[in-house]
Amino acid sequence: MKDHVSGKITPVLLAGGSGTRLWPVSRKTFPKQFSSITGDETLFQAAVRRLAGPVYAPPIVMTNADFRFIVAGQLEQTGVSGATIVVEPVGRNTAPAILAAAQMVASGNPLGLVLVAPSDHMISDSAAFSAIVTKAVEIVKTGRIVVFGVRPDRPASAYGYLELADQEGDFQMVRRFIEKPATDRAADLLADGNCLWNAGIFLFQAQAMIDEFRNHAPEFLSPVQASLDLARHDTDFLWLGDEPWRELPDRSIDYAIMEKSGNIAVCRLSCHWADLGGWDSVWHEAVAACPTGNAVVADEGATAIDCRNVLLRSGGDDLQVVGIGLRDMIVVATSDAVLVADLKRAQDVRLAVDALAAKRRKQAVAFPREHRPWGWYETLARADRFQVKRIMVEPGASLSLQKHMHRSEHWVVVSGTAQVTINDDLRLVSENESVYVPLGAVHRMTNPGKVPVILIEVQTGVYLEEDDIIRYHDQYARPVHPQMPVDGDGAEALPFAAQADVNNAARHVS
């Protein structure tokens, strides 16, 4: 953590949230920060890159066990190195996460600068943003906490508002934090002209934030410190200590500190900013970025005929979406779900998620593509006694050593070269080759090459659920069976020792 004493700013990215207002593109198991909502990059990756460069130390990413491999994978693609991925044992909102990051930085340098930011917002001009941060550093050096505010252009009820105090020298203090207001109240605030939207971005010296907690929320200090003291490193992750963290109250930073402190200065985020907090916001940004007649936004797989004020988003070329005669509508399709909503109801999309959850539909929470530490898989077809999956294994990655009690598997490699273990047999299987894994065989798939392995798996059997798996070894520290397979069950051929269940948070399969 030597960067923390260098005068550089440590970015803290909050990447543990799982909002549903952008369903079906954002789902609990793969929320919007990890998706490309506007542009090619994911929002998380854009945030990482925005906070990289000479003035920044490597980032701290606050996330949870479910998202840790997504974070690690997306971080790697950005080329930003040295990040610390902190795994919160359970979600406890922003207050504990920000305090933990402040304590981590303070342990190296109490005056270390910390910039906390959501990972799911859009800021298109990174240079302008950096200039604003540089200005804010001057305020922070006076010991104040800086919150970034955005000048409102409409009476949005989806944002918190900052009411400003009088100018004090070079900057203004916040007089009051106002939680998301009703539309009428938002209109009043807009008319008043003395309010900004709260962008949820904060800059401070580490010790200053700890001091705020000491003054306004001291009950957080010991449990957060205890979780840090108990933390352990495990492959790419810093796992916070479980028990003290669970005792923490679930509280936002606004509620725990900001609304109570008199030490909050504001810095105007004068560059373009959007929280993409609903499809109306996404539509608004897309229209602004690329103004078209009738405010119609349609992607490549979508066709708008006689439409006005409409967002049409398709699930890709394979799912064509056509709108005819639509007004003020949102149509968002993915390969397994379609949302059609009145634009004014954009903030009610959680109703769709609730309804599908009540019907126990997978679409409420998850995507067809399941991410794993070694890559991903997706079901292509499923019937009574068979299932077809497409599986991608990253270079250098390996599925766990495992066996199934109720199914056989045919693997056809269609790209790359896999190293396949089946009982005592170890072989390479390359493009246009296949291999059969009989029911009960101890097997493993590894990608020893430089390009992804893609294979088609055809499973047959009467029970095809993910929980038909006995795992003997896993390079990602996921739980394994306490006993190795016995002789003749493949054990001798396997180059590893038995491994205990080291990770009770892991719930992944394969």
Next chain:
Amino acid sequence: MKDHVSGKITPVLLAGGSGTRLWPVSRKTFPKQFSSITGDETLFQAAVRRLAGPVYAPPIVMTNADFRFIVAGQLEQTGVSGATIVVEPVGRNTAPAILAAAQMVASGNPLGLVLVAPSDHMISDSAAFSAIVTKAVEIVKTGRIVVFGVRPDRPASAYGYLELADQEGDFQMVRRFIEKPATDRAADLLADGNCLWNAGIFLFQAQAMIDEFRNHAPEFLSPVQASLDLARHDTDFLWLGDEPWRELPDRSIDYAIMEKSGNIAVCRLSCHWADLGGWDSVWHEAVAACPTGNAVVADEGATAIDCRNVLLRSGGDDLQVVGIGLRDMIVVATSDAVLVADLKRAQDVRLAVDALAAKRRKQAVAFPREHRPWGWYETLARADRFQVKRIMVEPGASLSLQKHMHRSEHWVVVSGTAQVTINDDLRLVSENESVYVPLGAVHRMTNPGKVPVILIEVQTGVYLEEDDIIRYHDQYARPVHPQMPVDGDGAEALPFAAQADVNNAARHVS
């Protein structure tokens, strides 16, 4: 054709149409008559069953080469036997098709009764319909042509209208046929109270219709008779002679005969009828059949939240559709296309088809599932150098003997037992077994069993289009390569003789 002299009615089902107003469920290659729009049965099958029973002879089905196997397959499922499937070389609208059927019946018995009906309409009460037909038979025996009319309940502009003359004894004659009117004109007709919708169903003695053609459209007589004289039977089909048929004018029966003849009586179709000529009609029928609050119709895979006057139709459980706050809307999803339209624009759905055709999207005309005489296939995944298909082969069916120049195939049987020929090798491949077809191997798949074969095919190669096929033999009379494979290329093992290209209308693959 002995039934034609028995006094029974010969049903003539028109099943060659390919409307697009129910896109994306109805497409050119698999139009609505072959789909289940309301209920479980397809509209065509419901029509076949409605016109089966003691008073009916086996039906004549007028269709085209593209639909012939769909017709044959769906007919078989109804259990109605003895049908004649007539293949029109090209579509020439209803006049030639009806005349051909009349001539077929007249050749056995000039006084034979003929009932012509579309195969894509909905008549829910078959018994009531039969009673009406029985009544109409009495009128027909006076030498008149009977057209069935429906009392209008709204000023629909999608139907033709029949203006009635004064009562003549037991029935009324048609004074005038009115083509689809504008909505204003339709409202006048409705107010007038002397008009019925033209249901497009006709009953007549065969010779009476031929006489009408002689009087009003004599130019059809010779070419239609010539096409019948040149017709040949081929497996399940009667192929009309090509050249004379191509010379025929493209004309509807209304335009060719009905609007000109003074010999048309009307019979009121007092049972429930709908032409399902657009999604508005489908919505209207569904609401009527199952009245719900707010006139919302949603199937199992669809969820309506705060909606009113809405049809929500999903592509099945795997594609969940959710509507929020919708008014007067149609949302129809299939696995590869979604239509979202204002209910008032239901008759403009062809605009969607035109737009997708202009973008060269397959969804404009075809479904992912491709029907073949031996069963069907669908693509599960497609990428640069591989493709995964699910293939179903009917019991007793057989793909053509073939080879590919640019791809290898892995077949994994997941249900049933296939007999597979690969060059000189003939073997049975059963559930959970796989077989490899190398590039260039002459191969064939047959289902010798009693249950469908389902297999997963993984193709690899740089060129994966359907036209990479050399076909040596085909049991469905589709075009084959003039030369058999040479020795060592599998010829000796193959129990058949070379077969010439006998059917220039066949365009199917595999």
